[in-house]
Amino acid sequence: MxxxxxxxxxxxxxxxxxxxxxxxxGKAEGDGPLCSYFDExxxxxxxxxxxxxxxxxxxxxxxxxxxxxxxxxxPDDADVxxxxxxxxxxxxxxxAMTGFxxxxxxxxxxxxxxxxxLLLSASSVAAGVAELSANATASHFCTAERQFRxxxxxxxxxPPYAQWTATASGCIVLSGEPSxxxxxxxxxxxxxDKGICDAANMGAAMAPAxxxxxxxxxxxTGLTPSDYDLIVSGDLGSLGSSLAxxxxxxxxxxxxxxxxxxxxxxxxxxxxxxxxxxxxxxCSAAVxxxxxxxxxxxGRYSRILFCAxxxxxxxxRSRQGKSIPGICxxxxxxxxxxx
Amino acid sequence: MxxxxxxxxxxxxxxxxxxxxxxxxGKAEGDGPLCSYFDExxxxxxxxxxxxxxxxxxxxxxxxxxxxxxxxxxPDDADVxxxxxxxxxxxxxxxAMTGFxxxxxxxxxxxxxxxxxLLLSASSVAAGVAELSANATASHFCTAERQFRxxxxxxxxxPPYAQWTATASGCIVLSGEPSxxxxxxxxxxxxxDKGICDAANMGAAMAPAxxxxxxxxxxxTGLTPSDYDLIVSGDLGSLGSSLAxxxxxxxxxxxxxxxxxxxxxxxxxxxxxxxxxxxxxxCSAAVxxxxxxxxxxxGRYSRILFCAxxxxxxxxRSRQGKSIPGICxxxxxxxxxxx
Numbered sequence: 001m002x003x004x005x006x007x008x009x010x011x012x013x014x015x016x017x018x019x020x021x022x023x024x025x026g027k028a029e030g031d032g033p034l035c036s037y038f039d040e041x042x043x044x045x046x047x048x049x050x051x052x053x054x055x056x057x058x059x060x061x062x063x064x065x066x067x068x069x070x071x072x073x074x075p076d077d078a079d080v081x082x083x084x085x086x087x088x089x090x091x092x093x094x095x096a097m098t099g100f101x102x103x104x105x106x107x108x109x110x111x112x113x114x115x116x117x118l119l120l121s122a123s124s125v126a127a128g129v130a131e132l133s134a135n136a137t138a139s140h141f142c143t144a145e146r147q148f149r150x151x152x153x154x155x156x157x158x159p160p161y162a163q164w165t166a167t168a169s170g171c172i173v174l175s176g177e178p179s180x181x182x183x184x185x186x187x188x189x190x191x192x193d194k195g196i197c198d199a200a201n202m203g204a205a206m207a208p209a210x211x212x213x214x215x216x217x218x219x220x221t222g223l224t225p226s227d228y229d230l231i232v233s234g235d236l237g238s239l240g241s242s243l244a245x246x247x248x249x250x251x252x253x254x255x256x257x258x259x260x261x262x263x264x265x266x267x268x269x270x271x272x273x274x275x276x277x278x279x280x281x282x283c284s285a286a287v288x289x290x291x292x293x294x295x296x297x298x299g300r301y302s303r304i305l306f307c308a309x310x311x312x313x314x315x316x317r318s319r320q321g322k323s324i325p326g327i328c329x330x331x332x333x334x335x336x337x338x339x
Numbered sequence: 340m341x342x343x344x345x346x347x348x349x350x351x352x353x354x355x356x357x358x359x360x361x362x363x364x365g366k367a368e369g370d371g372p373l374c375s376y377f378d379e380x381x382x383x384x385x386x387x388x389x390x391x392x393x394x395x396x397x398x399x400x401x402x403x404x405x406x407x408x409x410x411x412x413x414p415d416d417a418d419v420x421x422x423x424x425x426x427x428x429x430x431x432x433x434x435a436m437t438g439f440x441x442x443x444x445x446x447x448x449x450x451x452x453x454x455x456x457l458l459l460s461a462s463s464v465a466a467g468v469a470e471l472s473a474n475a476t477a478s479h480f481c482t483a484e485r486q487f488r489x490x491x492x493x494x495x496x497x498p499p500y501a502q503w504t505a506t507a508s509g510c511i512v513l514s515g516e517p518s519x520x521x522x523x524x525x526x527x528x529x530x531x532d533k534g535i536c537d538a539a540n541m542g543a544a545m546a547p548a549x550x551x552x553x554x555x556x557x558x559x560t561g562l563t564p565s566d567y568d569l570i571v572s573g574d575l576g577s578l579g580s581s582l583a584x585x586x587x588x589x590x591x592x593x594x595x596x597x598x599x600x601x602x603x604x605x606x607x608x609x610x611x612x613x614x615x616x617x618x619x620x621x622c623s624a625a626v627x628x629x630x631x632x633x634x635x636x637x638g639r640y641s642r643i644l645f646c647a648x649x650x651x652x653x654x655x656r657s658r659q660g661k662s663i664p665g666i667c668x669x670x671x672x673x674x675x676x677x678x
Contacts, residue, residue: 002466002467002468003467003468004418004467004468004469007418007442008442010468051659053655053656053659054659079343079346080527084445084447086428087653087655088427088428088653088654088655089425089427089447089449089651089652089653090447090651091651091652091653091655091656094530094651094664094666095656095661095664097530098530098532098664099532100529100530101529102529103346103347103527103528103529104527104528104529104530104666105446105448105455105459105527105668106423106446106447106448106455106651106666107444107445107446107447108423108428108429108445108446108447109444109445110428116444116445120444120459123462123463123466123468124462127341127462127466128341128342128343129341129342129343129349129462130343147655188419188442188443188444189442189443190439190440190441190442190443191433191436191437191439191443193437193438312428312429312430312433312445313428313430314426314427314428314430315427316392316426316427316430316486317392317430317434320390320392320393322434325433325434325437327433327443327445329444
């Protein structure tokens with residue numbers, strides 16, 4: 001069952017459940033407070049490969065295999081797979097998924113990729129065209145640094161509002177088979193560009209998109225913030241989170257008591273100086289697939305709204321002086337109360 | 340109505356129709372045999388912008404506005420929009436769609452983007468969650484050359500099996516409202532990598548994926564090649580087309596009498612030396628949105644199978660010696676026989 005509610009939202013009723021999930025992180029992520037929620041921490045930044053790029057693909061591939069192995073399945077058992085990442089032409093995902101024989105649809109939402117994949121994956125199960133569907137994404141600090149910023153050897157410095165690309169990944173497998181956690185609703189975001197041109201200031205570029213999608217979600221569904229235990233932003237970091245709360249407050253919505261930002265939660269700021277917080281597709285993907293869904297399953301939370309945020313920029317366009325469009329898609333999860 | 344048939348295919352029944360379409364091309368495309376099928380030919384490769392990258396976005400934006408204006412609508416009237424392109428981080432699309440206020444989902448399928456967008460757009464209409472949905476893509480010769488190959492000023496030479504990125508774009512608007520052309524079925528492709536490492540040889544890299552998807556389509560649907568007037572490949576070019584026909588023939592499927600390759604059809608090889616043919620997301624997008632759907636509407640063809648093909652490569656990974664994974668998604672169109 002899939003039904004549109006309002007202009008931009010979807011209601012999946014009780015037709016889509018989390019069948020499995022997995023999260024893998026790198027060394028700095030393993031030093032963070034969410035360490036115990038990862039399925040694996042890999043301290044070798046090459047993941048046994050010859051390049052950082054191959055490492056990113058291996059990270060993603062390993063997470064996908066891990067998620068499926070927990071339910072005694074193989075990735076090829078999925079009816080459809082949605083993947084994307086930050087590498088040019090999304091090749092991190094393409095190379096990760098090469099070798100599997102599964103219907104594959106590449107997506108691009110920058111750091112909003114996890115929620116975009118989730119809403120498409122959930123839609124395919126809810127519409128009855130997939131029995132088992134999956135989505136995954138990853139990011140790698142070393143590939144992102146040299147692609148978007150400087151070679152690591154250069155030792156470039158960043159402004160305090162910059163963020164740290166997580167070496168992490170998440171994969172979620174969905175099916176119609178009832179489980180402890182249901183995917184309940186989704187809101188498709190629109191592109192919002194408020195004119196931020198500083199490529200280091202992604203939190204500010206994405207905050208307006210987060211605010212827009214959260215407002216749309218409540219307007220479309222008739223729900224209020226108190227219907228959720230947590231309203232999760234992807235990787236706004238400390239500056240972006242503060243801006244987002246201000247923007248929502250200006251629109252009459254106070255979510256401050258239940259706001260949670262994956263970028264602020266992933267790292268231990270004493271052990272790893274990540275400036276304004278974590279970022280990258282894998283940041284919110286791993287925090288959701290590892291920590292958040294675990295806390296939902298064990299009953300600490302009953303309902304969360306997961307809103308991964310993306311900065312739709314490229315290094316080349318930023319050098320041309322273009323501003324950075326942001327986007328945010330929302331997906332809600334519910335703990336299923338077994339009678 | 341949306342229904343899965345076989346492992347990888349979808350049947351939309353009679354629930355999805357082409358509401359509007361538009362195609363825009365550049366100068367070399369206007370010199371080609373399909374000139375009269377374009378809605379606009381723009382001879383200024385800058386499209387009035389300051390960079391080739393902004394030109395690519397302007398090309399896409401203009402095509403989107405053109406498609407919607409034909410039915411008295413604005414892009415914002417769409418319930419969901421699927422876009423993607425070849426620029427790093429798909430920013431050609433992001434910047435094109437910035438300024439519109441429409442639920443937006445970014446996709447990446449390299450030159451298979453048109454069929455990936457179509458199958459997602461058709462699915463959203465068929466599943467009843469969108470009344471009006473759209474997808475679009477574009478490519479630009481000048482942005483692709485400098486991003487994937489060499490600066491234009493370098494005047495680099497290419498091997499004879501290389502292809503020429505089209506400066507072209509296509510947008511298709513779908514709805515449930517009956518029209519002359521129905522979107523009937525789709526097959527989601529899987530990644531196929533046969534080890535081609537030469538980034539100039541994209542036809543060879545994509546041909547196995549085309550063959551795989553065509554075989555899956557007929558296996559899933561129970562149809563045979565004679566059920567289609569044309570079986571269209573995206574941009575295999577002359578070498579890739581020949582390889583694809585051989586591969587299918589080895590698998591007992593002869594489609595030679597009804598095979599049509601958009602890359603071979605777009606340019607006039609006397610006026611423009613495009614080597615093995617056209618390529619780029621915009622090539623098959625424009626040939627479909629301009630020529631093919633026109634010929635379907637006026638009854639020259641009754642049923643076509645459109646299979647855009649993508650090479651999931653990046654310049655960086657190719658320099659690292661990686662082989663090029665290919666993918667192909669298929670979407671079929673039918674002329675509606677009005678009683």
